[in-house]
Amino acid sequence: MALIEYEKDGNSVGYSCFGSLINNRYVLTAAQCIGGLPINWKPSRVRLGEWNASTDPDCEVDTRGIKNCADPYIDVTIEKVIPHEKFVYSFSRPENDIGLIRLSRNVDYTDYIRPICLPLKDILKESAFEGHKMYISGWGIPAHGIRRNVKRKAEVPVVPLNECKRIYSQKRADIGTSEICAGGQKGIDSCRGDAGGPLIGLDSSNKQRFYNFIAGIVSFGASPCGQQGWPSVYTRVGYYVDWIQQNIEP
Template sequence: MIKPVLISAFCVAAFLCGLSSAQFYFPNEATDVPNFGRCITPNRERALCIVLDDCKYLFNLLLSTPLLDSDRLYLSRSQCGYQNGKVLICCPDRYRNFINIPSVTPTTQAPPATPSNLLPQPGQCGNVLSNRIYGGNVTKIDEFPWMALIEYTKPGGRKGHHCGGSLINSRYVITASHCVNGVAIPSDWSLTGVRLGEWDTTTNPDCEIDVRGEKDCAPPYSDVPVEKAIAHPQYVPESRNQFHDIALLRLTKSVQYTDFIRPICLPASANLRSATFDGIVMDVAGWGKTETESTSSLKLKAEVAGVPISKCREKYATEKILLESTQICAGGKEGVDSCRGDSGGPLISLDNTKKALSYYFLAGVVSFGPTPCGLDGWPGVYTRVGDYMDWIQETIQP
């Protein structure tokens, strides 16, 4: 679903502000480029879905510095898929031959499937799709579209969701190992699926009222069976320390990306793998689902700041719990922390080092915290995803 956007909200480039279009493109020059079907732009224009490189106006807009938030939102909502690792964009005819743009030859063949290119790259993942509202604790309907609910089948065929996860490509979800083989998971439960595209667990489809007072609805959620649950081989379920609390869920089929189902990026670069996150404000989000409880029907979020591991070690040592560098501590404010997240759900950080392409990446996986959660002075503990990039890339398959 592509949601309508007021044109005035994007009145930043000359074309969008209603200046003469003849100043910016060649309307009569024929352009023969591969297309992948018809589409509707965020401004409700009929267009063709083509490789971003072939849509000269939008390609140039992406490279502009600084990239305005309104332009970033328009670009994100104009995406219409991927082909051979290339982003596809919903491109009106007049955008194709924008003046003074260097020619880019699109790739004609997909590269061999290797672990490194099985993961989407920035621009394909972690998109800042939603015009989010800061300071609130309820997410917007399309915020954090990589979030998943983990489904368990219980005796008698009953099903329930008791953990969270994050979509990282079309076939894999990352969650916590304790959601796969943890001691709190009853032995007669089977991890059988994931739910994607969810926002309000009491409705289907989900709808919210937009800024114009109109009802804006998402497509129905998607329940996808899990083919294989892969707990980290060094995870020890009975350990109080919960080292290596990370797992991969392979889905039975590839999922189709939409505005409401998209992958999050992983911390693949060297600087993100080794980042400390001390004092960095991040998001933790979810429905508050744990192995035994559920606290919200709406997807919630909270801002948490990274806490130095040395300080966190001192706190948890009083409970005879050891922490190591493969774990991140964040939060510690009363009533916040992972109470608004799910076991196995994401700790989300924003990489904005490249101004033309800011994106969200998965800094951590919700592991454990104090009981009851959200105690003042007790940060939540997360598995540091950057330390497990080699394992992830070695484990995932086409």
């Protein structure tokens, strides 16, 4: 995962969105995180290899009392941002909410910095994953309003698209095939500040080589988050795989 840093009001900086590293030069995120921003916000850097935002490096002590530490995080400047050309921001439902960040240099992979796979197989590109369980992860702001220092993850069920359309029709948001809905359990949800983060699936079709892939990107949901019966809405990455590949340069 990547934290996206913004320059705000001159010298002020802060993290307000997330993304996912998909190769050594690009981060996949939501278009709302890089396009249509307040006039005084500029995406400036991404942070990779982070876990606990209050410490550097991140360390744990095992049962033998031995301290084990991860590598320090790295900050990489942004070369350019590429929001989807048909992105339309709406409070009720952003459209084509997907974008790319090109980093200023290639990133070296480590035990703590790795890319996530794209859903390149036809079966993954076309699937709505109804009936599957997936994972969300991030440092977002939960309903009580205090940003987390430690990255957390949770398992969420994918909600059938027709059911999600029915639920969000109450908010006059027309959910379509370019989206996935997941969650709807009280207190388990992506939340405010999680935009751009991943909805993660597991491809276990090859029993000798399981791998994680990014199925969705956090886009929007109910407010407050974590309400029973209200899944969050994610941009379906498979729908946009061709767009991603067309907009990536060597």
